[in-house]
Amino acid sequence: MERMTEEQVKTIANMLRKRSLWMIHYCTGCGAMELPPTMTSRYDMERFGLAPYVTSRQADILLITGYLNVKTLRRVITVYEQMLDPKYVIGFGSCALNGGVYWDSYAVIKQLDRYIPADLYIAGCMPRPEAIISAFRHLMELIDSGKADGYKRYKRNLAYYKENQRKVLG
Amino acid sequence: MVKMILIAIGAPLVAFAIGLSFMMIKRKIVARIQRRYGPTIIQPIYDVLKLLVKEDNISHGVIFSLGPIIAIAGSILAVFFIPMAGFSMLTGSGDLIALLYIMAIGSLGMALGAGDSANPNASIGISRALTLMFGYDLPLVIIVISVALQYHTTNLSDIVAAQANGNWTLWTLPLSAIVGFVVTYGALGEHPFDIVTAPHEVATGPMVEYGGKHLGFLMISHAFHIYIEIALFVDLFLGGASNILIFYLKMFAVFFIMIMFDEVLPRFKIDDAVRFYWKWPTVVALISLIIVLVK
Ligand code: SF4
Numbered sequence: 001m002e003r004m005t006e007e008q009v010k011t012i013a014n015m016l017r018k019r020s021l022w023m024i025h026y027c028t029g030c031g032a033m034e035l036p037p038t039m040t041s042r043y044d045m046e047r048f049g050l051a052p053y054v055t056s057r058q059a060d061i062l063l064i065t066g067y068l069n070v071k072t073l074r075r076v077i078t079v080y081e082q083m084l085d086p087k088y089v090i091g092f093g094s095c096a097l098n099g100g101v102y103w104d105s106y107a108v109i110k111q112l113d114r115y116i117p118a119d120l121y122i123a124g125c126m127p128r129p130e131a132i133i134s135a136f137r138h139l140m141e142l143i144d145s146g147k148a149d150g151y152k153r154y155k156r157n158l159a160y161y162k163e164n165q166r167k168v169l170g
Numbered sequence: 171m172v173k174m175i176l177i178a179i180g181a182p183l184v185a186f187a188i189g190l191s192f193m194m195i196k197r198k199i200v201a202r203i204q205r206r207y208g209p210t211i212i213q214p215i216y217d218v219l220k221l222l223v224k225e226d227n228i229s230h231g232v233i234f235s236l237g238p239i240i241a242i243a244g245s246i247l248a249v250f251f252i253p254m255a256g257f258s259m260l261t262g263s264g265d266l267i268a269l270l271y272i273m274a275i276g277s278l279g280m281a282l283g284a285g286d287s288a289n290p291n292a293s294i295g296i297s298r299a300l301t302l303m304f305g306y307d308l309p310l311v312i313i314v315i316s317v318a319l320q321y322h323t324t325n326l327s328d329i330v331a332a333q334a335n336g337n338w339t340l341w342t343l344p345l346s347a348i349v350g351f352v353v354t355y356g357a358l359g360e361h362p363f364d365i366v367t368a369p370h371e372v373a374t375g376p377m378v379e380y381g382g383k384h385l386g387f388l389m390i391s392h393a394f395h396i397y398i399e400i401a402l403f404v405d406l407f408l409g410g411a412s413n414i415l416i417f418y419l420k421m422f423a424v425f426f427i428m429i430m431f432d433e434v435l436p437r438f439k440i441d442d443a444v445r446f447y448w449k450w451p452t453v454v455a456l457i458s459l460i461i462v463l464v465k
Pocket residue numbers: 029030031065066067092093094095096100101124125126127
């Protein structure tokens with residue numbers, strides 16, 4: 001009986017989480033340009049319960065909108081660690097995936113996943129609002145099935161992430 | 171006795187439901203004004219519940235955690251004083267004056283809690299909230315005095331009873347009613363008076379460090395806040411109501427007009443807001459007071 005209810009509570013909690021995702025409006029690269037049309041009348045992401053929020057304490061999703069240079073990485077890590085569990089990270093555009101156009105830059109992070117745990121990537125340079133919305137829908141499915149567990153991975157492999165962060169931040 | 175307990179539990183629940191329903195409707199109407207489809211109608215319920223089931227709840231101290239609770243408790247106390255569709259829990263002569271004090275508890279609870287977080291944005295937000303309160307309390311007190319003088323009582327239930335048969339204060343004291351609307355509007359923090367939470371300036375002000383279940387409690391207290399402010403306006407100027415449906419409709423009419431203004435106005439600076447309140451609403455309220463005294 002006890003274990004049963006715990007399982008049910010988790011299912012209900014995940015159902016609620018996927019219906020109300022607040023993203024922190026913290027933009028790092030040029031991909032952020034596609035967010036205003038996604039939020040406003042044309043594509044209206046509030047339909048899915050997504051809303052932009054301003055502080056890290058209130059938000060659930062962190063969008064890494066494009067290239068992430070070393071200087072910004074420090075802030076991104078602070079923001080990520082300030083957010084409250086459960087939290088999700090979306091890597092945005094090919095820059096977050098593999099460096100994109102900045103593949104040989106000395107100042108830009110190539111793979112987001114080595115520094116903070118990304119739950120999902122959106123490919124494209126830059127991704128269109130349709131792609132962003134379909135990514136959000138996909139994230140909702142992941143949350144529903146309990147697969148969006150980046151924040152747990154971060155806690156489990158903290159030493160690995162910290163080691164990588166230290167290498168670039170010095 | 172049993173009836174009293176039932177009312178004591180029921181009244182806050184009804185008040186909360188009304189406030190929450192206004193939050194739901196507001197988001198939909200705002201979306202339609204901006205030509206969007208808008209969220210599902212029960213989106214605020216999802217939001218509040220999601221915040222309550224967050225795994226992490228960071229607290230910055232005892233007062234920080236108590237702040238939202240104080241805000242909700244103060245709101246529930248205020249709900250007992252406001253006649254809701256014919257009855258009110260706590261009545262007595264002078265409850266209108268007591269209510270003026272109790273209504274401040276909500277803001278003070280939030281101010282206490284936010285102050286404990288020691289975030290500069292929160293401090294700016296609180297100082298703005300208290301300054302704004304300072305601004306709209308002056309005209310509010312003047313119109314409350316004029317209404318009390320008009321009906322020779324400071325008992326809210328008597329004031330409601332005196333307005334029976336469509337003899338609303340809105341018709342007998344139109345100037346006071348207008349000022350009351352502006353004051354209620356500012357107390358709800360709609361544009362252009364959303365200086366306190368201005369997301370682009372002070373990152374939601376007092377709420378900046380709140381997350382998880384604390385933020386959920388703050389949203390609940392906001393639902394109460396909407397109910398209290400508008401219900402007081404309806405009781406003072408629109409003659410209250412004899413049953414809950416009419417009461418709801420009157421409140422909704424007021425709220426609907428507010429949303430219409432809210433959507434098209436930009437934001438005041440805090441000094442401009444206080445200057446505004448101490449200029450036009452105060453002058454108009456004083457004129458209305460003089461009219462009452464001369465009559
Ligand atoms: S992927 Fe393209 S659009 Fe996105 S940040 Fe990189 S260069 Fe800019």
